[in-house]
Amino acid sequence: MSAAPIAVYGATGHTGRLVATELLARSHPVVLGGRDATGLIELAAELAEGDRVTVRPAALDEPAELRALTGSAPVLIHCAGPYSRTGEPLVAAALDTGTHYVDHAVEIHHVKHLFDAYGTAAERAGVLVCPGLSFYGGFGDLLASAATGGATVVQKVTVGYAVSGWRMTTGARHTADQLINEVERITFAGGAQRIGPQPMYTTSFAFPPPLGDREMIGPFPTGDAVTIPRHVPTRDVEVLLTASTFAEPQVFTSEHVDAAERAQTAFTVAVDVRTAEGTRSAHLTGHDIWWAGAVASVEAALDLALDGKAPGASSGVHSPAEAYPAGPFLRRLEDLGAFVLDLPDA
Ligand SMILES: NC(=O)c1ccc[n+]([C@@H]2O[C@H](COP(=O)([O-])OP(=O)(O)OC[C@H]3O[C@@H](n4cnc5c(N)ncnc54)[C@H](OP(=O)(O)O)[C@@H]3O)[C@@H](O)[C@H]2O)c1
Secondary structure: OOOOOEEEEOOOOHHHHHHHHHHHHOOOOEEEEEOOHHHHHHHHHHHOOHHHEEEEEOOOOOHHHHHHHHOOOOEEEEOOOOHHHHHHHHHHHHHHHOOEEEEOOOOHHHHHHHHHHHHHHHHHHOOEEEOOOOHHHHHHHHHHHHHHOOOOOEEEEEEEEEEEOOOOOHHHHHHHHHHHOOOEEEEEEOOEEEEEEOOOEEEEEEOOOOOOEEEEEEOOOOOHHHHHHHHOOEEEEEEEEEOOHHHOOOOOOOOOOOHHHHOOOEEEEEEEEEEOOEEEEEEEEEEOHHHHHHHHHHHHHHHHHHHOOOOOOOOEEOOHHHHOOHHHHHHHHHHOOOOEEEOOOO
């Protein structure tokens, strides 16, 4: 009997294509979903995998089409952003059809909204909803869990994203525009989530060699500040991005470059977890944030498709580290070549 397929929404986009290609590389069937029927049919022809690929066009304002898509697979990987616009209709359809949901969201407001609005419904539906299982948001959340180990009191978690050579897609550009102009920022300080106007600031963060001390901007509005306090007993979370990332000339002008050029990112994600006993650090380093994020979502979705649940959670809304125990999951991604990992001893 052949495996049940995994549905990919936004399959015609850069992330969607990477995800579909990765699934097929593991001989796993896919259902290509999105609003552009012609583009989906062309993509299916390009992938040339015969009956391993099915096409199901579905517009966001057509709930029946969305349910037909989510109902065709036990798992959906949602790859079309900005998620503040596209997320909710897909989550609703997934809950209706009992389909596990994984997305690539950077947007902290979307991540918070899924926890606040869908936790109980996802449990009732027996469905796992896991937002931000990708590079931004996901890797910080997983590293924070791995670095914390068994610490029961944590003063502060600092997540530093160092990214160079980022070439944004149209979807990423729209997401970034929205995040940069956001007025209400969600942060976690003094043991509480805070929402309100907060200006961006610059500070420094010490990455492991060869990067060393870097000028950073914060608060970087990825989901980490919402997800990390769910599983790390910390008073503060600070999320930062290298200031040089947005100063590079190609970052906002590369919407139409090809996949090979877009793959030329270099990244380090480093997390410091400060406790009364000292600081525990973890980091990962690699190239191509898009591919690394795609592989993370694919591995997570394969667990859901093949085992019917994630190792850490079977239903409800959960962060990547809550659903996928961080050390083993990160090691698995390292084995696939997504990055090189440095974790503290357990
Ligand atoms: N967390 C991370 O590290 C991470 C990593 C990768 C991607 N992402 C996020 O994933 C999203 C997609 O990125 P990408 O690089 O794949 O962008 P992309 O190449 O521009 O593709 C965007 C996809 O979303 C679809 N889409 C956009 N608006 C839509 C709408 N209103 N209804 C239906 N489909 C819609 C597009 O469909 P059309 O082709 O019909 O326009 C396309 O398939 C972005 O929000 C990005 O921030 C995050």
